[in-house]
Amino acid sequence: MSLKIIVVEDNFIIQMFLEEVAQNMGHEVLVSTDNGEDLLGLLDTMVSDVILLDIGITGKHSGIEIAEILNVKYKVPFVFVTGNSDHSTIKRAKDSSPLHIIHKPIDEEQLEEELETIEHKLSASKHLEKHR
Template structure:
């Protein structure tokens, strides 16, 4: 199954890196956005299958608040990507029920390995 993945990340270099890995694995990058408002507008109109979401995005809501809306309204699986490892932030993030949290820095081997486990959880072959 080919996934349609939305990337919500405000670092352009990381956006490009994630896009490359996802397409190399045979999945489609539906869009990349850098803030909550654009993300929620895109989700409403396009319903991606999976969302990669940076906790520290720009805009009026952080990634955790955005994930809570996605969980409650759309039930689309979310994978957090974060450079923040403080316990209180991670606990807030876990309350939104992400399917996984990927910690920065990441390289292509680590990311592909993490995706393999995530796809297994979702019963998807990559």
């Protein structure tokens, strides 16, 4: 299953790493941005299968705040990518119903495994929707 992915990550090196690994696995990275406001503007004209969303992005909204908007307005599955490990942030992140959470630091092999898990979760949810 090839995914159409949007990457929201404010660290340029990590952004490029996410893009490269996803593309090498046959996924299409539609666009990358470093802040949530740009993402919200893009979603009015672009459809993706999943958004890789850093919790600690730049801009006036955190990744968790953007996720809450995604849940209400866009209904697009998102995956948090985070180096944050404090309990309250992770709990708040989980409460926003991400499809998955990827913890940094991450190497190429781990990211490939995480993307495969995301593929399976998306495939299973699409299968469930068809049978409702």
